Amino acid sequence: MLCGCIDIGTNTTRVLVADAREGRLTEVLQRRAFTRLGRGLTPGGAIPAARIAENAGVVAEQVALAEQAGAQSIRTVATACIRVAANREEFCRAMLEHGGVQVSVLDGEEEARLAFLGATKTLEQPLAGRVAVVDVGGGSTEIAIGTVDGGVEWWRSLAFGSGFLADAYLGDDPPSRDQLDEVRFHASQMLADIDPPPVDVAVAVGGSAASLRRLVGDVLGHESLERALRELTTGPAVDVAARFALDPQRVRLMPAGLLALEATGQLLGQPLHIARGGLREGVLLDLAGM
Template sequence: MDSVTIAGVDCGTNSIRLMIAEVDAHGLHVVTPRILRIIRLGEGVDKNRRFSDDALQRAYAAVREFAEVLSRQHVDSLRFVATSATRDAANRNEFEDAVESILGVRPEVIPGSEEAALSFLGATATLHSKQNQSQNQSQTPPQAHMRDHAPYLVVDLGGGSTELVVGGDGDAVPEYQVRAGFSMNVGSVRMTERHLLADPPTEAQIEEATADIDEHIDEAFTRIPAQDVSTIIGVSGTVTTMSAIAMGCQSYDRHAVDGARITFDDVLKADDRVLRMSRKERGTVGAIHPGRIDVVGGGALIWTRVLTRVASAAATQGRHIDSFLASEHGLLDGIVLDRGRKMLADNI
């Protein structure tokens, strides 16, 4: 068996995504471009520890749509992964049973550590592929990759949690191997529902949210070597949305954003501006998906704090970080690659 076709579903707190791709020795090749639906499955979960009926119905509608897409494709394996909100919901069995009845597979509710590792795999495998392609073609690498070197930090900023994963230095630990990871229980939906309740949020609410985020980052930094980081790769809807705004995109352009290098100066200004906007004002910003309007400010604040704190930690070791790479590749790519590689290995 030289290749396998894998369908992957990434079901998060705010969105659900489907991608179908062929996996072979050279990596991942997309068959059906990723489909994104904003379902807000985690609405109220931080407070109530349960999925609401409305949230479940939104999720089931998306899953039925995915089932229709899958009925028209041949796939060797389907993997459905659920993350932060599902980990926290007391009635998750109801959700899992319904998904299994629609798709024929039961959701894997993975721990934050596995989510972090899969996000790192998806983000760095794509980076590795692009760098190899540039070298094989004997061309100067794109500017977005000219200063990229290990150790990499992949940040997957979701609706309910944010994963921070550091890879190796290329010496003691291979640069594309996870060295340490940590999942923080902070995300765009969670911070908005917990702190940023006014429209627009008040200064006091922003300060409370910042303190909450920093407390989680403090804990994360006891688990990951943030001071060793050389390159930051940001994935997820919040990161790519804020990247598009920082780049001045009038509407969201995934091709422009994917692989772009964004300076801290540009994105921190964009983060602060969006955080302090009313929801009505955010609705006029073409790069923001309508399903993110109410929570993207919370995500922007998390992104600001993560970038600021990592840069400060790296500076203690003489490392200067003033930009990051935006990536459209993360957990979903990792889900598909991981399953595909395991299937190929089992058939060798």
């Protein structure tokens, strides 16, 4: 069964089409557009009409791509940016009228559950014990803890992500040490009152984590994160992007995402292993009843 997921996030809108068979997903198509819907948006603020129209066009293109790839069922989800927008109903109406899709706006709990499902069910080797899945998105960070067989037992959704932190603090290119310290402090303060249960292993999902794999490999510990931060801040984003074959817009966000991942890893007391799947894969697995 070919299933499609369109994920409308704070920084990007992505389409993923995969073949779901025998408990496995085989990717057929994936495309991404940087839309930065959440740029400058505060909780309760309204997404500008021009950005809504632009995103509706992106969604319409991605729906067409998914249908051309043979997707028999397509689910469209939206996360933090749309969740907190004053005009979320207007946004969803525009996606239906001009993008051709009904949008499901995920609450924090459902976003955490689907990210956990996508991360833990697409592993090459099953993980034993209690697993933490950290999903640093553009506008929020979800932490979900549970077991591969039993699912989520504990979760939190926190109102900070790479887009929010970069917009709030990282005004220079490359960012200064003081700006990076402000991001680090903000992330640690947001997590100060969180008391998660102990875990045996932690995995990271989301755009920042996936991009960091190109810089330092599959494990984000203290040394690898410090090395990645040095690489990301040694020159302008366009130069770093060319060196590592990344999008310059992603590079501008990555130091903030990295510091959010660093803070959550310290909270959990574990290095973060970068997962192969996340929210979109979770949506497809859920859609296929797997």
